[in-house]
Amino acid sequence: MGGLFRQRPPYEKVFCNLNQKVELRKLRRYDAGQLLTLNREKLDTQGRECKVCGRMDRLVDLAGQNEPPDLRCPWCKRFLEMSKQLVERDVYVVYRALEEKEKTNLPAIDEKTVKLPLPAANGRVYLCLEPEETACAHLEGERAVVRIYSKKFLPKLPGSIRLDMGDYVYRKHAAQKDLPTMEELAACSRGIQRIAVCRMDVDNLGAAFHSGFQQEGETDPVKRQRFANLPRAAALSRQMTLFFRRYINGFLSQAYDEKYTSMAVAIVYAGGDDVFLVGAWNQVLEAAWRIREAFRCFTCGALTISCGFTLFDSHFPIRLAASQTAELEEKAKGRRGAKEHEEKDAIALFTPEENHVYQWDAFREQVQNGKLKALQTFFLEYPERGNAFLHHMMELLRPVEDGGNRPIELARYAFLLSKLQPSWHSSQYPTYREFIEQAYGWALSGEDRRQLISASYLYLYENRKGKTDGVTQ
Ligand SMILES: [Zn+2]
Ligand SMILES: [Zn+2]
The missing domain is CATH 3.30.70.270 (Reverse transcriptase/Diguanylate cyclase domain)
Known part of the structure; x- marks a missing residue:
């Protein structure tokens, strides 16, 4: 026994072997019969593509009359129908097919039912999504019910096994039936x-x-x-x-x-x-x-x-x-400058091409509650100038961010800040003074400057009306 423990810790080895097997399975997901069926589907004669996955086989138009086409391939249509039922139905019934005609190799999914074949030791078993009442009816009916799972405790089905699902979906009103688009x-x-x-x-x-x-x-x-x-x-x-x-x-x-x-x-x-x-x-x-x-x-x-x-x-x-x-x-997990075993605990925002990666606490405290709050407070006084000012500011600060301190950009940045200056006697003056001192200081320090750019993005998104992009223009 002692020898075993002195080798590699046993569970570590078990987990590694298991992991390799799972990875291999992921590469061979379908059996021969399923692959044949998948490849038999015909291409769309007009060369149109599924809106979701880009496939070209037997497309179905889900749009109503006189609406622009909403094309889906059979698989994406199945996913769409199944998702709706996964959210709405509380009970999953596993049953055994009794008759030959009940057997299918592929999932049968339409607006009324979801029937998924499951791997089983003997015979074919299927998983069906059901509302509570029909599940109860099955128990008394013909079907050979093997097992019942439910998302929540159902008094009529006390023997069901709890199977949780992260399925939160926003609904504007409690009575809203359809999932939001x-x-x-x-x-x-x-x-x-x-x-x-x-x-x-x-x-x-x-x-x-x-x-x-x-x-x-x-x-x-x-x-x-x-x-x-x-x-x-x-x-x-x-x-x-x-x-x-x-x-x-x-x-x-x-x-x-x-x-x-x-x-x-x-x-x-x-x-x-x-x-x-x-x-x-x-x-x-x-x-x-x-x-x-x-x-x-x-x-x-x-x-x-x-x-x-x-x-x-x-x-x-x-x-x-x-x-x-x-x-x-991936970027959040490999933060710039982070050492290999350093804790990750990070968020990466907007685009992988720029560096908006922060430890969660720094993001919350320094970007959101620090710089973004300061911008919000300051531009309350100058609501009409905020967006144009920030665009200009980012134009000046981004090159500084890319290539170290650039005196000309920083001088122009100081000039830009000074253009907002109200008169000495105005009530706005103290707020202005406080803000530009902070804002100039931030531009000089690499980390603060980076945070200021991220906060400016957030400010611009928050203050942009409608659908136009206020940032990349
Ligand atoms: Zn598709
Ligand atoms: Zn994971």
Whole structure:
């Protein structure tokens, strides 16, 4: 036994092997029959593409009469129908197909039902999404029900197994049935009417699983591994699931705290250790902060979470938005100047080409509550000048940011600030004095200057009316 412990810690090895197997599976996701069916679909004769994924097979137009076409491929149409039911239905029934005609290889999804084939040891089993009443009816009917899962406790189905889902979706009124569209979410924004995509991921979770329970200070290998066992790993996994599938719904709505409001966001995915949100841009940013704060409390600061955040027009394909935001998430995890094992706990905003990456606390305190607040307070006095001034200011500061101190730009920046000067006797003078002293100081220090540029972006987005982009023009 002793020899085993002196080698590589056993669980670390088990987790590594398992990880390799899972990765391999991801590369071979479909069996031969499924691949044949997938490849049999015909191309669109007019060369048109699915609005979501860009495929060209058997497109379906979902738009009403006299509306511009809204083309989807059969798969994206299935996802659309299934998402709606995943949010609306509370019960998942697993049953065994009794008759040959009930069997399918591929998911059968339309507006009324979702029927997914599941892997099973013997025979074929299927998963169906049902409302509570029909699920009860199945129990008394013909169908061979194997198991029932439910999102919440259902008194009529006390034997069902709880299966949580991070499925919070904003609804303007409690009675609203349809899920909000991207346009509706964008319309809830402050300032510019944009949606934002945010992707979050727990930092170093793999390491927490395979070596998080080791006693760091112990030299005796047996004592060192004393707490590294499967029940603890299972408990950690269960807690992560609870946070990202159950509690997250409460943080985004009013469930846990009266001072919270329901956020104009929708969870696209939350589970494992990942979150994918879309919604009104300023509310997505606030939601990301709520999740980070809740996660910090939930783990007593032992684990951190990083985030990529960026804005899009509500018509921008969500698939592309997802991959661009993933790039930002990567950037947050590898902050410039951060050492390899340094804590991540960061957010990367707007675009990977520029450096808007911050530790969460610095972003909150120095960018949002510091520079952005100062800009908001100051431009309350000069509401009509704020946007033009900030555009000009960023034109001067960006080159300084790229290439160290540039005296000419800094001199022009000082001149720009002086143009806002009110008369000595005016009541605005003290506010002005305070602001320009700060603003000039910020331009001289690299970190403050960077934060000022990020805060200016936020200010411009908040004060831009309608859909036009106030930043890249
Ligand atoms: Zn598609
Ligand atoms: Zn992850």
